[in-house]
Each structure stands twice: as structure tokens, then as C-alpha cells.
Amino acid sequence: MVPKQGTEKEDRRKGELGGSLKIRWMDLGDIPSVLSIENRSFPTPWSENIFREEIQSPLCSCLVAAIDGRIVGYIDFSVVWDEVHVRxxxxxxDYRKKGIASILIVHMITETSKKGARWATLEVRRSNIGAIGLYEKFGFILTGVRPLYYRDTEEDALIMWKDLAKDPQDEG
Ligand SMILES: CC(C)(COP(=O)(O)OP(=O)(O)OC[C@H]1O[C@@H](n2cnc3c(N)ncnc32)[C@H](O)[C@@H]1OP(=O)(O)O)[C@@H](O)C(=O)NCCC(=O)NCCS
Incomplete structure (x- = not known):
């Protein structure tokens, strides 16, 4: 019997990632694992209290990516009217460059578009080439600069926007 295409894709991804990847909503019990990633990812990491407030806020949504139950990534965003703000x-x-952030962004876009969101925006440090590459891949466009927005490294923030109705694949 020829296996279904979806199954082959699942198996390939499982092999690449060393297990099954699941995307789900973050809960309070996830905070220690999330903080361990946060502390290794940012010069001024968010505190436990900030994550607690984000999880409990009606305006914010947090998703985690877990491989066989182990958290390997997360995304936090808020939605106001038809605008999504990636926070x-x-x-x-050790799990970067394997497509995990891309999967989280796809889930965020799917979830928020279903509820009528039309635009997404974010700020990113000018030096964060990896993140800028990730956002450009999804069709985020540079629209402005907030000079010295990040006080810790005295760095500018680039402001990027994406039209959620446009698929970057369609634009060549
Ligand atoms: C930015 C970050 C979330 C990307 O996560 P990731 O899971 O490695 O991203 P993906 O594997 O989905 O990469 C998707 C695309 O992003 C771009 N990208 C990701 N990392 C990159 C890097 N180090 N250099 C250049 N481009 C990069 C590439 O275009 C990549 O597509 P490709 O694999 O087809 O080349 C991760 O590097 C990270 O956690 N960084 C520290 C925290 C951070 O800076 N967050 C962003 C705050 S604005």
C-alpha cells in the first residue's frame, strides 16, 4: 500500500527533529522551560511574572512547540481589532534552523486569520539578522525605525508589517 503523502511528511519531520512536534497553547506549568529558552535568547529576558501575565491576559496568546513533550520554542502575540502584534x-x-519558528508563525497566522485578523506587526533589533530573515520569509516588510528603542544595547528597532491576506509564495 502506498503511504499517504501527509504521513511521509510527518515521518520525515519526526526524523529531522528527533521526535513528534506538537503546537499547543502555553500554560502556567510551561513557564520554567520557557524561561530557560528565554534566558538563553535575549540580553534582557522576560521575567516569570511577564509570562504569567501574558498567559492570563485576554488580549495575549502564547503557543509552544513541544517535541515529545519537551518545549523547544514559543511565540507570544496579541490581537487588537484586525492587528496581530508579535511580542x-x-x-x-540547539533546535534552531530546523523550521520550528516558521511552524509557530504559520500557526499564529492561521489562528488569528480565522478570527478576522488582517495585519501583523513586530519590532526587531537591527542586528538580529536571523529574525529579520525569518520575518522576510513570511512577507514582513520594513516600514519604519524606532531609534534606540532597545535601551540595553542602545539599538534601533526595525518596525515590520505583513498583510496577512498576501501569501509571500505568490509574490515570487
Ligand atoms: C529567530 C529565531 C526565533 C528563528 O528560529 P528558527 O526556528 O531557527 O527559524 P526557522 O528554522 O524557522 O528559520 C526560518 C527562516 O529564518 C531565517 N533564519 C533563521 N535563522 C537564521 C540565521 N541564524 N541566519 C540567517 N537567517 C536565519 C532563514 O530565512 C530561515 O529560512 P531557511 O531555513 O529556509 O533558510 C531563533 O533564531 C531564535 O530563537 N533567536 C533568539 C531569539 C530572537 O532573536 N527572537 C526574535 C526576536 S524579534
Missing amino acids: NIAVRP
């Missing part, structure tokens, strides 16, 4: 995203250092 935080990080992947465990």
Missing part, C-alpha cells in the same frame, strides 16, 4: 518568539538554541 516574543524564541527557539531553543
